[in-house]
Amino acid sequence: MTNAPKISFEFFPPKNIEACFSLFETLQVLGNMSPEFASVTYGAGGTTRELTHDAVALLHRKYGWNVAAHLTCVNATKEETLAIANSYKEVGVNEIVALRGDPPKGSGGFTPAEGGFANSIELIEALSATGDFKIRVGAYPDPHPEAADSDADIFWLKRKFEAGADSAITQFFFEPENFFRFRERCERAGITGKIIPGILPITSWKGIQRFASSCGTPIPISYEAAFEHSQDHHQLSIDLCTKLCEKLLAEGVEDLHFYTLNRPTLTKAVCENLGVI
Template identity: 60%
Template sequence: MTTPDVSFEFFPPQSLEASFRLWDTVNVLAPLAPRFVSVTYGAGGTTRDLTRDAVATLHKHMGLNVAAHLTCVNATKDETLAIADSFAEAGVTELVALRGDPPKGQGAFSVHPGGFANSVDLVQALAERGKFTIRVGAYPEPHPDAADTAADVAWLKRKFQAGADEAITQFFFETDTFLRFRDACDKAGIDKPVIPGIFPIENWKGARNFALRCGTDVPAWLDDAFEKAARDGREDLLATALCTEMCSKLIAEGVETLHFYTLNRPELTRDVCHALGVAPDVTLENVA
């Protein structure tokens, strides 16, 4: 089996305890030599400053290739581009450009006065800066605001045409979900990388609720599997086996790169990566 390239997504810390958790997560996963690590925004841009601080710290002190999330929410075009420029000034030239979720309780996304209307406009403006590697989101199952998968594919193509370099998908629970989406992208003439987003299941109840909010299909067999595993106290073993099996199938189908949503809980992601043959680089261990 071909050993995949990997990347990891982190949350910015919002407390002292969360800061220690992020630092521990980075120390566990950095030795796996990721292509990059990304740091998210909260809904409505609520962690914008925390994201900036976390990105700068990881880039400066950990020597990691860091990609900062950037959204259209709650900021004018000038404010958003100023944030992007501040990342570049700090040496961070990789961005994950997203429309972003509305603030909690707001409901549907609405355009900020003077702000970017959507992710395509944001990508185009960033591309015109000429100094960023731009990644975007992709949805193998219909985005809550999209009519269907065909509409998602068409919108993804527009983001690539606007200047995006790569896409990272929303997570999914069945391999065929991604493979069908990849086929649809190929048929639509998309020839840039579409990277599957992998979500190791640390807690099934939490993962299930998160999936339903994101519009991700939850197969009945997963409910049954985790219910049985819980009776035997084998949830972690099941989660590791399921995630490793899905990644192995993706690799067998020609996928060369995997992006892991870690939720700042690194152990399961690390174990899956080890099972896939992603070995620690001894020169990167104990990087702190």
Template identity: 60%
Template sequence: MPVPAVSFEFFPPQSLEASFRLWDTVQVLSPLKPRFVSVTYGAGGTTRDLTRDAVATLHRHSGLNVAAHLTCVRATKEETMEIAEGFAAAGVTDIVALRGDPPKDAGRFTVHPGGFRHSVELIEALAATGKFSIRVGAYPEKHPEAASPTADVEYLKRKFDAGADEALTQFFFDTEHFLRFRDNCAKAGIDKPIVPGIMPIENWKGIRRFATNTGTTVPQWLDEAFDKAIRDGRQDLLATSLCTEMCTDLMAEGVDKMHFYTLNKPELTRDVCHALGVKPDLQLENVA
């Protein structure tokens, strides 16, 4: 099978120690020659300035193609587009355009006065500038706020019609969820790339809690497998094996691109990529 093209997601550091961890993560993963790396916003736009700083720093010093997350939360349309124009002026022309999660104490998303009402409006505004390559989110399982799985597919089609170039999915534990979603998107006339989001399981309890909050199905066998592996001290081995197997299954179904959510912990992602045949550029590795 052909070796997949990979990309990685990071989150912006909020302390000096976290800054070193982010740079270490970049150093470990950059030799794998990712298509791009992305830097997230926190819930409610809480890390907007940190994201902007991290994107600018990585763009200047890492040699990687950096994509900035941009959301509709807590900002007017003018403020949001000013941030986008700032990215463009700095040479960052890849945007991951999202509605964004509400602040943790808000419950549901609320439109900011004068702000974009949803991601489609943001995508239209970014596309109208002609300056950006636009990626968007997609949900193999129903988004917690969506009326139905069909509504999710229809909304993704609206994002592409508005000017998006590629979709990155929420993570999942069962490849059938992604494959079924991909088939339904094709039936709906979507012909642009839909890239599966892959979450290597660094910490099962934390990832499980995150999965519950995002509506991601957790199979009972996975709970049982990690309970036993944690007791035996083999959770990293299990995580690497399961993630590699899932990615291999996706590759067998024609998936040629994967987006890894690293949580700024690069070792497991690196090991899975190596197992998939994504080999490091030795010159870049020596520089790192």
């Protein structure tokens, strides 16, 4: 049997009281699974900056996890962005997921802030120069919606590692072959850094269709028929996600990063199926 993988989780910071309870419930469910790290997202346009900081501090202090705080280039000067990074360091957090970031809704696309970082490469270089952080970055097995061509995602990922990234976490995907092809192309391009597959258990069939479309992630045709005919979407989601993970592990993958959406039951069930106790 394949050895149990190393796992990590992504959470988003709560925006209201109800969301606070949801996050606490998620942490109660997953808190004893000993993840390698947990990441906390950063809202589009930097809208959850303070909430992200508070959630990061809580996870690190209360659960003792390695926490990787998301940090973006959006709506902040270089000095402001690095001050945020330093505020993480002050609470004992030394891992950062460095991203360009999504622009505010309705803005028409990313535009660097005046005096801000122009892209994730500049941010990674600045963080690396401090010597204070382990830096994780994003990667895209399926083409990023803004990618100029099929080679652009490989080109940018290589530059991120050259700028000082320690590892990459991929956008979620549903077809393992897409990840394997991406991994092979990265190897041919001379990328040697660790690439961790991002896994998204399907909590809502209708919701994932909209979300995947916005991210440029294809959904297998077989999924549509499966969800249409299934009477138990919860169990179907667990089975499909478990099968995806098993195929990845069978081909040498050792780490899996779960996008929990602060809804823990599917993630926990899949991890247990994979032998994570």
